[in-house]
Amino acid sequence: MRGIEVRGVTKRYGSHAALQNLSVTFDFGKIYGLLGRNGAGKSTLIGLLANRLFPDEGAVFIDGQPATENGGARERIFCMSEADFYDKDLKIQDQFRWTARFYPTFDLPRAHALAKQVGLNETRRFSALSKGYQSFFKLIVALSLDLPYVVFDEPVLGLDAAHRDLFYRLLLEAFQQKERTYILASHLIEEAAGLMEEVVLLHRGALLLQEEVETLRRQAYRLTGPAAEVEACCAGGRLLGRQSLGGLQTVYYLGEKPALPVGSRVQADPLPLQELFIKLTEEESEGVA
Amino acid sequence: MNPLKPALWYVCAVKRRAVGIFYLIQYAAFGLVCLLVALFTGRVAATYNGMEAASAAFVGVVGVLTFQEDFRALLQQGCTRRCIFAASVCQFGLLACFMAAVDTALTQLLHRLMPTFVTVFGLLYGQRGALVNGLWLAAAYWFVCSLCYLAVVVRGRVGKTTFLALGVGALALLVVFVTFLRLVVPRAAARAALTVLGLPPGGGVHPLTPVLLFLALGALLSACSYALLRRTECF
Numbered sequence: 001m002r003g004i005e006v007r008g009v010t011k012r013y014g015s016h017a018a019l020q021n022l023s024v025t026f027d028f029g030k031i032y033g034l035l036g037r038n039g040a041g042k043s044t045l046i047g048l049l050a051n052r053l054f055p056d057e058g059a060v061f062i063d064g065q066p067a068t069e070n071g072g073a074r075e076r077i078f079c080m081s082e083a084d085f086y087d088k089d090l091k092i093q094d095q096f097r098w099t100a101r102f103y104p105t106f107d108l109p110r111a112h113a114l115a116k117q118v119g120l121n122e123t124r125r126f127s128a129l130s131k132g133y134q135s136f137f138k139l140i141v142a143l144s145l146d147l148p149y150v151v152f153d154e155p156v157l158g159l160d161a162a163h164r165d166l167f168y169r170l171l172l173e174a175f176q177q178k179e180r181t182y183i184l185a186s187h188l189i190e191e192a193a194g195l196m197e198e199v200v201l202l203h204r205g206a207l208l209l210q211e212e213v214e215t216l217r218r219q220a221y222r223l224t225g226p227a228a229e230v231e232a233c234c235a236g237g238r239l240l241g242r243q244s245l246g247g248l249q250t251v252y253y254l255g256e257k258p259a260l261p262v263g264s265r266v267q268a269d270p271l272p273l274q275e276l277f278i279k280l281t282e283e284e285s286e287g288v289a
Numbered sequence: 290m291n292p293l294k295p296a297l298w299y300v301c302a303v304k305r306r307a308v309g310i311f312y313l314i315q316y317a318a319f320g321l322v323c324l325l326v327a328l329f330t331g332r333v334a335a336t337y338n339g340m341e342a343a344s345a346a347f348v349g350v351v352g353v354l355t356f357q358e359d360f361r362a363l364l365q366q367g368c369t370r371r372c373i374f375a376a377s378v379c380q381f382g383l384l385a386c387f388m389a390a391v392d393t394a395l396t397q398l399l400h401r402l403m404p405t406f407v408t409v410f411g412l413l414y415g416q417r418g419a420l421v422n423g424l425w426l427a428a429a430y431w432f433v434c435s436l437c438y439l440a441v442v443v444r445g446r447v448g449k450t451t452f453l454a455l456g457v458g459a460l461a462l463l464v465v466f467v468t469f470l471r472l473v474v475p476r477a478a479a480r481a482a483l484t485v486l487g488l489p490p491g492g493g494v495h496p497l498t499p500v501l502l503f504l505a506l507g508a509l510l511s512a513c514s515y516a517l518l519r520r521t522e523c524f
Binding site: 047050051052053054069070071074075077078081083085086087089090098099101102103 | 298
């Protein structure tokens with residue numbers, strides 16, 4: 001399994017470049033978080049993986065095969081989309097049956113069992129479902145497919161807390177049962193952070209960061225304390241931002257955490273992933289440093 | 290896995306109900322018209338001969354929906370554009386043949402029961418055998434389906450505003466052309482046009498010529514549709 005390779009992809013909508021010379025690799029057998037602010041290019045990248053869009057430059061490969069208009073590559077990947085591409089007048093049970101015809105690896109009994117578990121009425125038409133259940137229907141389809149690569153675009157949109165928790169558990173169960181690659185594009189970073197092994201952060205159509213979650217958790221931190229002492233502790237790494245409130249100062253860093261002197265009034269805390277990404281994208285947008 | 294087979298099944302299956310409802314409404318309306326005529330005139334006679342025209346409008350709508358709805362659904366199911374196009378064209382062929390067979394059988398029957406009822410084919414070429422009538426209808430339906438499919442694919446590629454501008458421009462050109470038809474079309478060209486429509490100026494009727502014309506035009510329109518569809522994006 002060679003994974004998914006995005007090589008030098010540029011995608012423009014008129015004069016606006018949604019993706020600019022983007023190169024990124026998703027290895028086989030990992031759960032990725034595809035993150036970025038609104039308009040960062042996540043959905044465009046997923047559109048390219050799903051063969052819904054065409055790159056203006058560059059190419060996408062799935063296990064070495066071109067992803068665009070290639071039946072062989074199509075059999076290896078499924079992209080659950082935020083938009084509704086299903087026939088809205090079909091009943092859920094029929095949607096499952098059709099998916100089983102298109103994808104021989106679709107586990108129909110599992111789909112029925114999951115639908116029952118979440119209380120999804122299969123006799124109802126897609127259009128008659130609430131937004132949350134429409135999302136769960138799409139999740140069930142994705143979770144019942146035995147394919148090497150499954151991509152989720154805003155998977156928990158419209159789901160209540162209990163259903164979101166259930167989805168995360170089902171995803172982990174499926175991942176433990178069989179090795180594959182899951183790519184999750186979500187704005188609920190902290191919630192999904194526990195699942196992700198690696199994050200790909202896009203910003204303004206370019207790759208801002210690709211790193212293991214564990215490494216980020218270890219290396220992202222903030223120092224809070226009296227301004228002079230905080231300044232003295234600032235050793236190395238990448239300064240992401242700085243905030244002052246009265247005599248207190250907080251600095252945000254990405255790098256090896258410094259050893260604080262004994263008796264120091266400076267406090268070092270790990271930086272939550274969500275905050276880290278806000279700082280990283282702010283830094284790029286506003287040039288804070 | 291070859292997704293063409295499930296794709297073809299899918300595009301046909303999702304239209305099955307619509308075809309049934311269409312015929313139900315069409316013949317209920319026809320029955321009602323006959324009933325009203327019988328009530329008011331005291332004789333059973335058909336004054337409504339628009340069965341095939343209604344079917345042609347229906348297949349046109351199918352052509353539109355095949356792009357607007359099935360294209361998105363099939364892309365989501367992992368089909369390539371080539372597969373989607375092949376499934377769509379096969380569907381048009383099957384639908385055209387099926388509806389032509391049904392319409393021919395029913396309209397021929399109605400003509401026997403009510404001699405005032407004349408098929409569209411009968412109006413143009415005179416009442417002839419069911420086979421040639423059916424062939425002509427199938428080719429005409431296939432042409433209409435392909436034309437509407439191309440129109441909606443063009444709209445998908447160029448956007449609503451440009452498509453409307455193109456439509457208005459084409460209509461204006463048509464109006465100008467028809468207005469000056471006698472002036473701009475040489476007599477020889479008019480004769481040739483009538484000949485390919487199966488009505489040679491010298492007399493006689495050749496209904497198979499328009500069948501070939503419709504089939505060729507439908508194939509040409511389909512080729513144009515594919516040329517556009519293969520680079521059409523789905524948002």
